[in-house]
Every structure is written in C-alpha cells, then in structure tokens.
Amino acid sequence: MADVYINAKFVGTIDDPTVFVSEIKDHRRKGTFPLEVNVYHDTVAQEVRIFSDEGRSRRPLIIIREGKSLLTAKHCEQLKDGEITWFDLVRQGVIEYLDAAEEENALVAWDEDNITTDHTHMEVTKGSISGVTASLVPFGNFMPSQRLIIGSKNQKQALGFYAANYSLRMDMDANILHYSQAPLVRTKVHDVSGYGDHPSGQNMVVAVMCYDGYNMEDGVILNKSSVERGLARSTYYKPVSAEELRYSGGLIDEISVPDKDVKGYRSEKDYSLLEGDGLVYPEAKLSEGDVVIGRTSPPRFLSSMDEYNLSAATRRESSISLKHGDRGVADFVVVTENEEGNRLVQVRLREERIPEIGDKFTSRHGQKGVTGVLVPQQDIPFSVSGIVPDLIFTPHGISSRMTVSHLIELLGGKVGALGGRYVDGTLFESETEEDLRTELQKLGFREDGTEVFHDGRTGRQMLARIYVGSMYYLRLRHMVANKIQARARGPIQLLTRQPTEGKAKEGGLRLGEMEKDTLIAHGASLLLKERFDADKVVVPVCEKSGLMGFYDFRRNGKAISPMFGENSDLSNIEISYAFKLMLDEVRSLGIYAKLVLNNKY
Amino acid sequence: MKSDETQKIIAGYKNVLPISVRDEVERSLPSTISKSNATQIMDETVAAYNAARINAGESVGLVSAESIGEPGTQMTLNTFHFAGVAEMNITTGLPRIIEIFDAQKTLKTPIMEVFMNKPHNTNMDTIKKFAASIKETLFDEFVVEFSLNIFEQTLKVTLHKDLLEEHDLTEKDLIKAIKTKAKGFSVESSEGSILFTQKGKAGEIKELYNLKEKIRVVKVKGLKGIKQVLPVKRDEEYIVLTSGTNLKDILDLPEVDVARTTSNDIHEVYKVLGVEAVRQAIINEVYKVIEAQGLNIDVRHIMLVADLMTTNGNVKGITRYGVVSEKASVLARASFETPIKHLINAALEGEIDNLTSVVENVMINQPVPLGTGLPGLVTKMK
Numbered sequence: 001m002a003d004v005y006i007n008a009k010f011v012g013t014i015d016d017p018t019v020f021v022s023e024i025k026d027h028r029r030k031g032t033f034p035l036e037v038n039v040y041h042d043t044v045a046q047e048v049r050i051f052s053d054e055g056r057s058r059r060p061l062i063i064i065r066e067g068k069s070l071l072t073a074k075h076c077e078q079l080k081d082g083e084i085t086w087f088d089l090v091r092q093g094v095i096e097y098l099d100a101a102e103e104e105n106a107l108v109a110w111d112e113d114n115i116t117t118d119h120t121h122m123e124v125t126k127g128s129i130s131g132v133t134a135s136l137v138p139f140g141n142f143m144p145s146q147r148l149i150i151g152s153k154n155q156k157q158a159l160g161f162y163a164a165n166y167s168l169r170m171d172m173d174a175n176i177l178h179y180s181q182a183p184l185v186r187t188k189v190h191d192v193s194g195y196g197d198h199p200s201g202q203n204m205v206v207a208v209m210c211y212d213g214y215n216m217e218d219g220v221i222l223n224k225s226s227v228e229r230g231l232a233r234s235t236y237y238k239p240v241s242a243e244e245l246r247y248s249g250g251l252i253d254e255i256s257v258p259d260k261d262v263k264g265y266r267s268e269k270d271y272s273l274l275e276g277d278g279l280v281y282p283e284a285k286l287s288e289g290d291v292v293i294g295r296t297s298p299p300r301f302l303s304s305m306d307e308y309n310l311s312a313a314t315r316r317e318s319s320i321s322l323k324h325g326d327r328g329v330a331d332f333v334v335v336t337e338n339e340e341g342n343r344l345v346q347v348r349l350r351e352e353r354i355p356e357i358g359d360k361f362t363s364r365h366g367q368k369g370v371t372g373v374l375v376p377q378q379d380i381p382f383s384v385s386g387i388v389p390d391l392i393f394t395p396h397g398i399s400s401r402m403t404v405s406h407l408i409e410l411l412g413g414k415v416g417a418l419g420g421r422y423v424d425g426t427l428f429e430s431e432t433e434e435d436l437r438t439e440l441q442k443l444g445f446r447e448d449g450t451e452v453f454h455d456g457r458t459g460r461q462m463l464a465r466i467y468v469g470s471m472y473y474l475r476l477r478h479m480v481a482n483k484i485q486a487r488a489r490g491p492i493q494l495l496t497r498q499p500t501e502g503k504a505k506e507g508g509l510r511l512g513e514m515e516k517d518t519l520i521a522h523g524a525s526l527l528l529k530e531r532f533d534a535d536k537v538v539v540p541v542c543e544k545s546g547l548m549g550f551y552d553f554r555r556n557g558k559a560i561s562p563m564f565g566e567n568s569d570l571s572n573i574e575i576s577y578a579f580k581l582m583l584d585e586v587r588s589l590g591i592y593a594k595l596v597l598n599n600k601y
Numbered sequence: 602m603k604s605d606e607t608q609k610i611i612a613g614y615k616n617v618l619p620i621s622v623r624d625e626v627e628r629s630l631p632s633t634i635s636k637s638n639a640t641q642i643m644d645e646t647v648a649a650y651n652a653a654r655i656n657a658g659e660s661v662g663l664v665s666a667e668s669i670g671e672p673g674t675q676m677t678l679n680t681f682h683f684a685g686v687a688e689m690n691i692t693t694g695l696p697r698i699i700e701i702f703d704a705q706k707t708l709k710t711p712i713m714e715v716f717m718n719k720p721h722n723t724n725m726d727t728i729k730k731f732a733a734s735i736k737e738t739l740f741d742e743f744v745v746e747f748s749l750n751i752f753e754q755t756l757k758v759t760l761h762k763d764l765l766e767e768h769d770l771t772e773k774d775l776i777k778a779i780k781t782k783a784k785g786f787s788v789e790s791s792e793g794s795i796l797f798t799q800k801g802k803a804g805e806i807k808e809l810y811n812l813k814e815k816i817r818v819v820k821v822k823g824l825k826g827i828k829q830v831l832p833v834k835r836d837e838e839y840i841v842l843t844s845g846t847n848l849k850d851i852l853d854l855p856e857v858d859v860a861r862t863t864s865n866d867i868h869e870v871y872k873v874l875g876v877e878a879v880r881q882a883i884i885n886e887v888y889k890v891i892e893a894q895g896l897n898i899d900v901r902h903i904m905l906v907a908d909l910m911t912t913n914g915n916v917k918g919i920t921r922y923g924v925v926s927e928k929a930s931v932l933a934r935a936s937f938e939t940p941i942k943h944l945i946n947a948a949l950e951g952e953i954d955n956l957t958s959v960v961e962n963v964m965i966n967q968p969v970p971l972g973t974g975l976p977g978l979v980t981k982m983k
Binding site: 516517520521522523524525526527528529532533535536574575576578579586591592593596 | 659660667945953959964965968
C-alpha cells in the first residue's frame with residue numbers, strides 16, 4: 001500500500017508500489033510515457049511521487065540492467081559514424097534523465113569497472129561531477145575543490161576572442177587579446193565547446209622560481225622582451241554615446257559643433273577634433289577632457305520673456321568629453337536611432353593595452369598574480385638550451401594552496417610543446433603524470449621537468465635546477481590602466497568642502513580613522529593637522545555672542561556679528577568646514593552653540 | 602634586617618621612587634653594604650626609573666588600544682571560542698575579552714577556581730568530598746515521588762535512600778533544611794520517607810500543593826549558585842573548578858586557600874574583595890585569554906585599561922554607559938555612539954568643551970595636545 005502523488009497532488013493509493021514504479025519506468029524507457037516523467041518511491045513515508053512539471057533540474061545517466069550497461073560498443077560505433085545521435089539513445093531507453101527525487105532511488109556507478117548487480121545507472125562520463133567552466137581546468141582532480149572553483153571563475157575574467165563580430169559591436173568594456181592561442185594542455189570539454197575557436201589565453205614558458213623578490217606575495221614577473229614581441233597584448237574598447245533628447249515644447253538637442261554664442265562655449269581649440277557633423281574624426285587621438293561629440297541643448301527654463309527674445313544664445317553647451325583618466329583612439333562611429341526614435345550617436349574608443357606592472361595574470365588553477373616587474377630578456381635566467389621564460393611564477397604559491405594540477409600542467413605543457421601534440425588533462429581521465437615524465441625523458445629532457453639555469457645578469461649557474469615548462473596563462477581584465485588614480489588637489493564636495501570620493505570624480509584617498517591613529521601614536525600632532533587641512537576655513541567669530549559672523553561687502557568688507565551687527569569685535573579663527581557645518585546644523589535645531597575665544601599665546 | 606643606616610638612605614628617596622621599587626632595592630641589597638655604595642645604587646635606580654618612564658605627551662591610551670585591538674582582529678578570525686576543560690565549557694577568545702572590557706553583569710560561563718589549604722589539596726578523595734559538599738543540592742534531587750493524599754490531607758515524600766547515603770545525609774537533615782518553609786505542618790520522618798500533615802483544622806488541599814512546590818527548590822546542602830563542581834589536578838595539587846560562582850561563601854570555608862581562590866566574575870570580585878582586587882582580576886582574566894590565544898600583548902596595556910575601568914572606585918565598562926560617559930568633552934562623547942543624546946544634554950546643561958583631548962581637536966582641525974602639539978610657546982607680550 002502506498003499513496004500516489006502526481007506533481008504533489010494526492011491522486012489515490014496503489015497496492016504494490018514497487019511494481020507500479022518499475023512499470024512507469026519501463027513505459028518511459030519504451031517511449032509510451034513522456035520522457036519528462038520522473039517517479040520516486042519513498043519507502044519510509046510509503047509514498048510514490050510522480051513528477052512531470054517544469055523547473056526540475058535533471059541529468060542524463062546510462063541505464064544498467066542486471067549489472068550490464070545498456071550502452072554497447074555497437075552504440076558507440078554508430079555514434080562515431082553518425083548513424084545515430086544522442087537523442088536516439090534517449091529514445092531507445094539507453095540513456096535517461098533523472099531528477100533529484102528519482103536519483104534517491106538510483107544507485108549510480110561512476111565507471112564500468114565499478115558496476116555491480118545492485119547498480120541501476122552509470123555516469124555518462126566521470127567528469128559530469130563538474131560544470132562546463134570547471135571542466136576547462138586541466139587535471140582538476142589534482143587540486144583542492146575550492147581552488148578549482150577559483151580557477152574556473154578566473155577563466156571567466158580572461159581576455160580572449162569573445163565574439164567574431166567584435167569590430168561591429170558597441171560593447172561596454174570589451175577586450176580582445178591579440179594572438180590568442182589554443183591551450184596545449186586541454187580537456188575534452190575544450191573540444192566539445194569549440195574552445196579553439198575562441199581561445200582566451202596564451203601558452204607561455206613558465207619558470208617556477210624567485211627573482212629578487214619581484215614575484216613575492218603572488219606576483220608574477222614578465223619577460224619584457226616577450227611583451228614587446230606581443231605577449232599578452234590586448235585592445236580595450238569602450239563606447240561613448242550621446243543622444244538627441246526631446247524636451248517639452250518641441251525642443252530638441254542638436255549634435256553639431258556648438259556655435260560661439262552658445263552658453264558654456266569652451267574654445268575653438270576644444271572643438272578642433274570634431275568634423276562638420278559634430279562628431280570626432282576617425283582615428284583621432286583622444287585624451288581626458290577632449291570633446292568627442294559636440295552637442296547643444298535648448299535652454300533649461302524657458303520664461304515667457306525669452307520667447308520674444310529671438311537670439312539663439314540661450315542654447316546650452318552639452319558636449320560629451322572624455323572623463324577623467326580616459327583616453328584612446330576614435331575607432332568606429334555609429335549614427336543610429338534608439339528605442340524612442342531619438343538620434344543616437346556612438347563613438348567607440350580603442351586603446352592598445354600592453355602588459356605593465358600591476359596587470360593581473362593567472363593560470364587555470366586559481367593561481368592569480370599581479371605583475372611585479374618586467375625584466376628584459378638579457379637579464380632573465382635562461383636554461384642551458386637557451387630557453388628564456390616568458391613568466392616567472394613564485395614557488396610559495398604552491399605549498400599552501402596545494403594546486404598540484406598547476407605543476408602537472410607545466411609538465412604537460414612542456415611535453416606538448418616539445419612533442420608537437422596536445423596533452424589531455426580531462427577531469428579523472430587525464431594522461432598520467434608518469435606517462436608525461438617518461439615521454440619527456442624520451443624527448444631528451446630531465447623527467448622531473450627541471451633544467452639547469454643561469455642568471456642572465458651574471459651568467460652564473462644557479463644552485464638549484466629550475467622547474468620550467470609551458471603553461472596556458474590568461475590575462476585577466478583587471479588592468480591598472482583602468483584603476484590607477486592619484487591627486488594632489490582637485491574637486492571638493494559642495495556640502496562639506498571635503499575632497500570627493502572615487503576614481504570617476506577624481507577623488508582623494510581617504511586618510512581614515514585608523515590612519516589618523518598612527519599619526520597620533522607617533523605624536524605627530526602638527527602633521528595630523530596639516531593632513532586634515534583639506535576643508536579648513538577661516539571664519540570671523542563674534543567675541544560677544546560666540547556666533548560665526550560674515551563679511552559685508554556693501555560695508556567695505558567689514559565683519560558683521562549676526563547678533564550685534566557692527567557693535568562687536570570679531571576675530572578670525574581657523575576651523576574645519578565640517579565643524580562649521582555642524583555648528584550651523586546644531587544652531588538650526590535651536591541650540592545656541594557658542595564659541596568662547598581665548599588667545600592662543 | 603638591613604642596617605638602620607641603609608634604611609635611612611633608602612627612605613631618603615621617598616619622593617623620587619615608588620614604594621615597590623624601594624622595597625625591591627632594599628630586599629636585594631646585601632646587609633654589609635657601605636654607605637657610599639648604597640647611595641650610588643639608589644642614584645642609579647632613580648636614573649633607570651626615570652629613563653623607563655613614559656614621556657610627557659605620549660599617547661599611551663591610543664597605543665594600548667591599538668596594541669590590544671590589532672591582535673584582537675586575529676582572534677575573531679581563527680579561534681574556537683570555547684575551550685573544553687573536561688566536562689566544562691569556558692568562554693574564551695574575543696567573546697570573553699568583550700565580556701570583561703564591557704564589564705558585563707551576567708557572564709556566559711561564571712567559573713570559580715577554588716584552591717585548598719595544605720592538607721586538603723593532596724588527595725583526590727578529600728577534594729572530591731569537598732567538591733560534593735559545596736555543590737548546591739536541592740531537595741527535589743532526593744525525591745523519588747511526591748504523593749498527595751486528598752482524604753487524609755497529607756503529603757508523603759518518598760526519598761532516594763542511596764542518594765542520601767552518598768551525600769552523607771539523613772531524613773532529619775532534610776527536615777531541618779525545609780523547616781522554615783513547612784510552617785503550619787507537622788512533619789514526621791520514617792525510613793526513606795517524610796510525611797507532612799496539616800496542623801489543626803484541615804485546610805485546603807491547595808496549601809499542601811503549595812508546600813510541595815516550595816520545598817522542591819529548597820537548598821539542602823552546599824553553597825548557593827554553585828551548579829557544577831569539577832575536581833581537577835593542577836600542577837602538583839588538586840583544585841576544584843565550579844560552574845556558577847559564590848565567592849563570598851567559599852572564602853568563609855576553613856579549607857579554602859583565601860589567597861589564591863578566584864572567580865571570573867569581576868563584579869563579584871568587586872563586591873567581595875574591593876576595587877584593587879578587581880583591577881588585578883581584570884588584568885589576570887584578560888591576560889589569561891591572550892596567553893591562551895598565543896598572542897603577545899604587553900601586560901602594561903591591559904593594566905592601563907584596568908586602571909581606567911576602576912579609577913572611580915567602582916567598575917566601569919568601556920561602553921557608552923561606562924567609561925565613555927565620563928569623558929570631559931561633549932564632542933568626544935558625541936563622536937562615540939548616540940551623538941544626538943549627548944549634544945542635546947550638553948545644550949540643556951550649557952556644557953562647555955575645553956578642547957583638552959584628542960578627538961575634539963581633530964574634529965575642529967586644531968593641533969591635538971599630544972606629542973608635537975603639546976608644548977606651547979611662551980613669549981612676552983609688549
């Protein structure tokens with residue numbers, strides 16, 4: 001006896017649930033029931049639950065009957081020859097999809113060797129434990145799981161060849177890697193996903209060693225000469241757009257070179273890059289502040305008087321210029337219309353990005369690092385055979401993170417590069433380290449992958465042999481050029497008169513609470529004051545009332561007390577504007593905050 | 602005993618050296634020392650003492666705060682906050698530090714370490730017996746069954762005989778303990794049971810029921826508040842750890858070593874032993890945690906905090922209700938939690954801020970009176 005539920009609704013009871021469930025499964029495998037049906041027998045609660053609704057994630061498994069896989073060698077032959085497809089196997093009842101509930105009743109073997117008579121299913125591939133991006137990590141079963149996750153996440157940030165029509169697209173923050181290469185060490189998923197058609201990295205010669213500490217704390221050292229030859233070079237694209245907005249009263253923005261009588265006109269020189277249509281000419285070199293698109297807007301408030309005023313001088317300048325820190329070459333211009341039917345103009349900027357100090361690189365094993373230094377080829381250590389690494393990776397990154405796969409890939413890459421073949425690093429099904437080692441030895445190298453190195457600067461042989469090989473390295477999209485920011489003086493906030501925050505607003509770097517404490521701890525009192533002088537202000541304070549006064553320029557700039565007018569002495573004091581603001585706020589609450597002045601000396 | 606001569610020399614340094622330093626010097630001087638040598642030693646002690654002193658204008662408080670605070674951040678990240686001592690849990694790590702510095706009234710795990718005097722601390726059996734005797738034991742624990750007889754208006758309590766023996770008690774002892782609660786009832790005891798009968802006229806059954814509820818929670822034996830005891834071996838002697846504290850009553854017991862027995866409840870230490878003891882208790886308790894964490898913080902930082910917490914003669918936590926509320930400056934108080942409350946109260950009272958401390962001077966952008974900001978320039982105004 002068991003209750004039967006279809007899509008969580010009770011429909012009735014059944015006498016023999018075991019037979020009932022197996023009948024449903026048979027029907028599904030024969031094709032008399034829809035393939036989407038899953039059934040689950042809860043033996044504890046005495047319930048049979050049938051599901052056919054949407055929203056269940058299901059996965060394919062090979063059916064096993066009486067200890068034998070239904071997928072035969074014949075099927076595989078036919079698949080190879082293209083006589084049948086995957087879906088034929090599903091229809092034939094060789095492969096079926098299970099949902100989370102039915103999986104509870106299944107015993108899944110993970111490969112053919114482990115099948116017993118108790119097993120009901122077998123994995124299609126051992127690698128199905130991981131998803132698509134995680135499958136792109138070679139030798140993924142030789143690393144801790146969290147590193148695998150980091151490694152697969154890093155790949156999503158890698159520069160590559162993201163779309164073949166990139167030259168026609170207006171993507172925000174697009175990057176294209178020059179000369180991207182297919183990885184030498186690959187997995188089967190690379191083949192399936194066509195990774196070679198849109199690769200996102202390059203095979204680099206990597207040496208695992210230190211070099212004057214420039215790769216400490218996860219740094220990497222790049223070969224400057226390699227970089228000059230085009231290693232990891234990329235192009236950055238960023239569009240600038242402007243729209244002809246419509247306003248009430250039939251008024252409209254106009255994209256054109258602004259007339260001289262327009263309000264807020266910059267200068268003739270500022271518009272010199274624009275062509276007659278108000279757009280920058282192609283291949284123009286632009287830097288921050290340059291006008292890219294000339295535009296004028298109708299006056300903001302149209303009073304009744306202005307309607308009779310026929311002059312066009314009331315139009316405002318509203319050109320688009322490059323923001324702080326932006327630069328590039330005008331690459332591509334599009335003039336089109338947007339959803340509202342407004343004229344839309346987009347100018348795409350292009351900038352070549354050559355790897356520099358601070359750019360981020362990673363292997364596929366969660367071993368990301370930031371460039372610490374670029375060293376000319378002649379100074380980099382070289383092997384006896386004359387091989388100079390493109391990148392020097394720190395050995396300290398391995399021990400604590402236990403990414404053995406990183407080391408195996410290095411070995412595999414070396415075998416691949418020397419043997420002129422791809423190396424298979426598929427999860428659980430990879431070539432063995434042992435095979436790679438023997439192959440390396442046959443190729444005439446030490447089987448452990450190390451080589452005798454010489455210091456490029458002194459020519460001296462290094463004491464240790466260096467582990468060197470080829471690895472697929474990725475350049476990540478976090479580049480210093482997008483992030484670098486510094487200021488000595490610059491814009492301030494209106495309300496507090498303190499420096500603005502953030503790169504976009506050319507902001508300052510805050511000297512925070514804890515940084516303040518360090519100055520106090522050193523007793524550097526006057527230095528501290530100077531650091532906080534950014535919003536200092538001198539205000540006249542009435543000595544009688546203790547209130548802040550003001551200068552009246554109708555009376556020759558005389559300081560006036562808000563309470564006693566001219567009949568009081570006012571002294572100038574220097575305070576932070578933030579404090580002045582606080583006093584004003586307190587006063588607005590009806591609290592009489594009084595400043596009592598004392599002579600400092 | 603030192604010669605009077607030497608003592609006299611040492612006493613001459615009364616105003617330049619604290620008593621603890623003077624005593625130490627006196628203890629370590631050989632009795633045969635000459636007068637000139639003694640004077641020379643004292644002079645050098647004064648020089649060393651002055652060299653070790655903190656300079657004027659050194660921001661000791663901030664340095665202490667950072668010195669405790671920075672290792673504290675590591676504590677949150679990589680510690681278990683409970684350290685199991687046999688069957689007892691003790692709060693350690695950051696939660697314990699917070700507990701102490703905030704001077705919290707109720708602790709998560711109140712604990713006493715009871716040390717014993719010489720003959721009592723050598724044998725596990727005696728210590729076990731002592732531990733059992735201080736544990737708070739309620740009447741209820743000995744009861745097998747309460748039976749109310751409605752017709753005869755009696756309450757019969759059946760007792761656990763083995764347990765009584767184990768605790769070295771008789772029915773009479775139990776009756777003695779509950780006597781005050783059982784007024785108006787006649788009490789008879791027999792082997793393994795106690796019978797309560799209402800005296801005089803038969804009252805309501807409810808009163809018998811109330812009696813039952815009342816006597817259940819009567820303490821029969823031990824000290825109030827001590828919920829669990831654990832005899833353990835510490836170094837060469839046996840001590841008792843207790844969960845739940847009652848320092849006052851424990852110290853009254855003759856077997857207990859009064860000098861070493863402690864409670865981790867700083868408020869209790871304050872009540873029983875006074876403010877100087879609390880200061881030391883704070884230092885000890887905090888340092889215990891820091892040592893357990895393997896951190897390296899100079900005791901003097903903790904001493905400073907302990908001084909600050911006890912300087913008023915009572916215990917104040919480092920909270921907005923405790924130490925912070927004592928700050929002289931309105932602006933400094935307002936910059937630490939609940940600014941509106943402080944500003945409004947200051948306005949009501951007409952408080953004046955003399956800008957003598959750090960925070961308020963940073964606020965108004967004036968040099969802070971520390972380090973280079975401390976000295977002033979004296980000039981003759983013509």
